[in-house]
Every structure is written in structure tokens, then in C-alpha cells.
Amino acid sequence: MGIACCLDSAIAALGLICLMGLVSPSFAETQSLQPVWSEPIRSESDFSCLQARIGLEQTSVLNGTNIITATLFLRNCSDVNVPTVIAWHEHHLSFQIVDAAGKDVDDVRSTPPYNGFSVPAVALILPAGGEISFPISSVGAGVGKDKAGHLEFGPDNVFGFQTSDRELYLRAVLEIPKGRNRRPDDLQEWRGRIVIPKVQVPLKPDK
Numbered sequence: 001m002g003i004a005c006c007l008d009s010a011i012a013a014l015g016l017i018c019l020m021g022l023v024s025p026s027f028a029e030t031q032s033l034q035p036v037w038s039e040p041i042r043s044e045s046d047f048s049c050l051q052a053r054i055g056l057e058q059t060s061v062l063n064g065t066n067i068i069t070a071t072l073f074l075r076n077c078s079d080v081n082v083p084t085v086i087a088w089h090e091h092h093l094s095f096q097i098v099d100a101a102g103k104d105v106d107d108v109r110s111t112p113p114y115n116g117f118s119v120p121a122v123a124l125i126l127p128a129g130g131e132i133s134f135p136i137s138s139v140g141a142g143v144g145k146d147k148a149g150h151l152e153f154g155p156d157n158v159f160g161f162q163t164s165d166r167e168l169y170l171r172a173v174l175e176i177p178k179g180r181n182r183r184p185d186d187l188q189e190w191r192g193r194i195v196i197p198k199v200q201v202p203l204k205p206d207k
Contacts, residue, residue: 036197040077044178048188049078050086052174052196054136056151058204064146066204070137070153070170076126078188083128085189087176089121093136095157096171098198105168114155116140125187148203164203171198 035053042049052074059069072093076084097105116138126132141158143150149161151170161168175193 035073035199037073037075038194038196041192041194043188043190044192046188046190047078047080048084048190049076050084050190050192050194051075051077052194054170054172054196054199055133056170056199056202058149058202062150063143065143066147066149066202067139067143068137068149068151068202069135070151071133072136073131073133074124074126075131076128078128080188081128083130083187084126085187086124086126087121087189087191088124090119090136090154092174092176093153094173094175095153095159097159097201098169098171100167100169102171102198105166108159108161108168110141110158110160111155112142112158112160114140114158116152116154118154148205149201151201161201161203164205168201168203169198170201172196 035055037051037053040049040051052072055071055073056068057071058066060067074086078084097108099105117140124132136153138152138154141150141152141155144160144162147160147162148164150159151161152158173193173195176191178191
């Protein structure tokens with residue numbers, strides 16, 4: 001009975017230590033890769049308000065290289081109880097890879113032969129307080145062999161990561177210019193500029 005009691009106490013103590021993050025550093029690692037919402041940005045043309053964030057994850061392996069997929073999350077944060085329209089086009093996003101200090105890292109950008117396609121413009125409608133998410137990365141460029149990672153957003157934004165010896169981040173800006181005409185319906189149409197918080201690029205450890 002005494003041995004069993006001591007064993008139960010030891011297991012409970014170990015569980016407490018794990019919850020405190022003293023045994024498993026991977027939890028902190030996972031948290032550091034989680035995307036963070038941008039500041040709420042009100043539209044330049046009406047009362048609509050939008051937040052954005054980007055998530056990155058390794059989803060497949062091609063030619064020995066981990067393919068990284070990017071997902072865009074949008075949130076209608078307006079205090080007006082009406083839907084918000086976003087005139088979406090992939091060209092409204094710009095991208096840059098930076099280091100931990102926020103300095104641009106240009107040696108990961110490349111211009112390989114591209115055989116992808118462009119997604120046409122579309123109107124996204126977010127209900128009041130609603131969120132939407134969808135993949136924004138593409139596939140169409142050549143992928144190097146046995147690299148630490150590959151991420152692309154069309155022919156002008158192809159990023160190839162040779163090694164994982166640097167801590168790198170994706171920085172993005174969403175910018176939709178102000179339109180000339182108001183919508184004929186009662187929906188608000190968000191237009192403005194959001195600097196999306198940087199998110200760490202998940203790279204495969206070097207062998």
C-alpha cells in the first residue's frame with residue numbers, strides 16, 4: 001500500500017511538472033509558432049473593421065524537401081452588426097522573409113520556372129463577428145532537393161530554405177486600396193492596410 005501511494009504521488013508530481021513546462025520544451029516551441037492576430041484596422045471608407053493573421057505548417061514532402069503551406073485568417077471585428085465585404089485578390093498581399101531582429105533576408109527568395117495559375121478576384125463576405133480562413137500559398141515552382149523548406153505565393157514570391165540554421169519569419173502586409181464607388185447594397189466593404197504579425201517559418205532540422 002505504501003509503495004503504491006508513493007508511486008501515485010510521483011506520477012502526480014511528474015504530471016504537474018509537465019503542465020508547468022519544465023519537462024517538455026516542445027510546448028513552448030509550439031506556442032512560438034502560433035499565429036497572432038493583427039491590431040483591429042478600421043476601413044478607410046466606412047465603419048467596417050478587420051483583423052488578420054497567417055499560419056504556417058509543413059504539410060507534405062516533395063523531392064526530399066518539406067513543403068510549407070500558408071493559411072490566411074480574417075476576422076470581422078466591427079462593432080456594427082452588419083456583414084463586411086472584402087474585395088479579395090491574391091495581389092493584395094505582399095511578403096518578405098525576415099530574421100529574428102526583423103531584418104530582411106533576401107537570399108531565400110528565388111525565381112525558378114513557374115507552372116502555376118492565378119486565382120481570380122472574389123468578394124468575401126464575413127458576418128458580424130465572423131471569421132474565415134483559406135490557404136494562400138501556391139504550388140507551381142520547381143522544388144530543390146533535400147532542402148529545409150519550400151514556400152511560395154505565386155511566381156514573384158518563391159522562398160527556398162537551404163538549411164534550418166537560422167530562425168526565420170514570414171512578414172506580410174494586406175492592402176486593399178480605397179474604391180471609387182460605394183456598394184449598391186447595405187453591406188460594408190473593408191478597404192485599408194494591415195501589417196500582419198510575423199510568424200516563424202517551420203523548417204526541417206538539418207540531418
